[in-house]
Amino acid sequence: MKSPVRVVVTGAAGQIGYQLLFRIAAGNMLGPDQPVILHLLEIPPAMQAVQGVVMELEDCAFPLLHGVVATDDANVAFKDADYALLVGAMPRGPGMERSDLLQANAKIFSVQGKAMNDHANKGIKVLVVGNPANTNALIAQQNAPDINPAQFTAMTRLDHNRALAQLAGKFNVQTNEIKRMTIWGNHSSTQYPDVSQVQINETELNDVDQTWYVDEFIPTVQQRGAAIIKARGASSAASAASSAIDHMRDWALGTADGDWVSMGIPSDGSYGVEPGVIFSYPVTCANGEYTIVQDLPVSDFSQQRIDATEEELREERAAVEHLF
Ligand SMILES: NC(=O)C1=CN([C@@H]2O[C@H](COP(=O)(O)OP(=O)(O)OC[C@H]3O[C@@H](n4cnc5c(N)ncnc54)[C@H](O)[C@@H]3O)[C@@H](O)[C@H]2O)C=CC1
Numbered sequence: 001m002k003s004p005v006r007v008v009v010t011g012a013a014g015q016i017g018y019q020l021l022f023r024i025a026a027g028n029m030l031g032p033d034q035p036v037i038l039h040l041l042e043i044p045p046a047m048q049a050v051q052g053v054v055m056e057l058e059d060c061a062f063p064l065l066h067g068v069v070a071t072d073d074a075n076v077a078f079k080d081a082d083y084a085l086l087v088g089a090m091p092r093g094p095g096m097e098r099s100d101l102l103q104a105n106a107k108i109f110s111v112q113g114k115a116m117n118d119h120a121n122k123g124i125k126v127l128v129v130g131n132p133a134n135t136n137a138l139i140a141q142q143n144a145p146d147i148n149p150a151q152f153t154a155m156t157r158l159d160h161n162r163a164l165a166q167l168a169g170k171f172n173v174q175t176n177e178i179k180r181m182t183i184w185g186n187h188s189s190t191q192y193p194d195v196s197q198v199q200i201n202e203t204e205l206n207d208v209d210q211t212w213y214v215d216e217f218i219p220t221v222q223q224r225g226a227a228i229i230k231a232r233g234a235s236s237a238a239s240a241a242s243s244a245i246d247h248m249r250d251w252a253l254g255t256a257d258g259d260w261v262s263m264g265i266p267s268d269g270s271y272g273v274e275p276g277v278i279f280s281y282p283v284t285c286a287n288g289e290y291t292i293v294q295d296l297p298v299s300d301f302s303q304q305r306i307d308a309t310e311e312e313l314r315e316e317r318a319a320v321e322h323l324f
């Protein structure tokens, strides 16, 4: 049995937190041989609710759960942390764009970036879920100068999984028969779900119906978060938690041969994207590290979509630069 690792979940009393913690403790994220110590961070008014979550975690009697730390102090939460899932942030309501949350949520990520810098394990892997996820990840990263910037990532895996589900429905296959889906850019309505490299059962998707692709598929994936808010009266939670598990599991344990996943990561300039912004790319993972899939062909149509989502990320960055 391996020695336990410390996993921080912020917003532990929120709706995503409640879907996430039990799956991490069950071994779904880091594997059935990896014990975990959960660090739950919340704000003071939510600490009573967190105590209830801690009681429920105990009551599951998970063999892999080697301890729980519940706190409202970021310095305590990030002490010796190996993984962090930054979920705690205000969610949007109907009619809002995720970027409308930027000013409300930005401060959370500068405080947590500093706490991480001072207290976490320097190899910490960070996933930002709280919206707007890409730019919040950038804020946390910029406030943690002693941690490798590449360790800060943002979640576009939910968009990736939504795209797989739409393709599975359209082509009447299961999601595990579909490979090489890519989400480019921002976790926002400018994201570009790109099927140009998709293979179904190792066969290229030739002659995709462009009307379906442009008028149905792309907007459905881009607007899925808003559709769920409309239907549920609250933003997606179980699917968001499930995708966070997928993101961290693949990063830590590796992606499948012949496939890739989408992760929001600091741009290194690949595909002509502004270096530094947290941009969703196709990546493979091995040995705890991700690598951008290079040299994919980019059509004029794709380039326009990539440029539009990059432009939005530059604007978001400009709006929060005072927090760096
Ligand atoms: N990247 C993605 O694909 C997705 C992102 N989200 C985002 O995730 C975030 C959380 O969503 P929900 O869990 O539904 O919201 P929620 O409102 O149910 O829970 C958020 C929790 O965060 C806590 N919190 C607030 N400030 C905090 C701080 N400084 N430190 C620690 N905890 C803090 C709150 O007390 C609350 O319990 C939202 O910003 C939402 O928009 C949601 C779905 C998908």
Ligand SMILES: O=C([O-])CC(=O)C(=O)O
Pocket (backbone or CB within 6 Å): 091, 092, 098, 131, 158, 224, 225, 226, 228, 229, 235, 236, 240
């Ligand atoms: O749409 C929202 O505000 C929540 C979210 O990020 C998603 O479901 O993709």
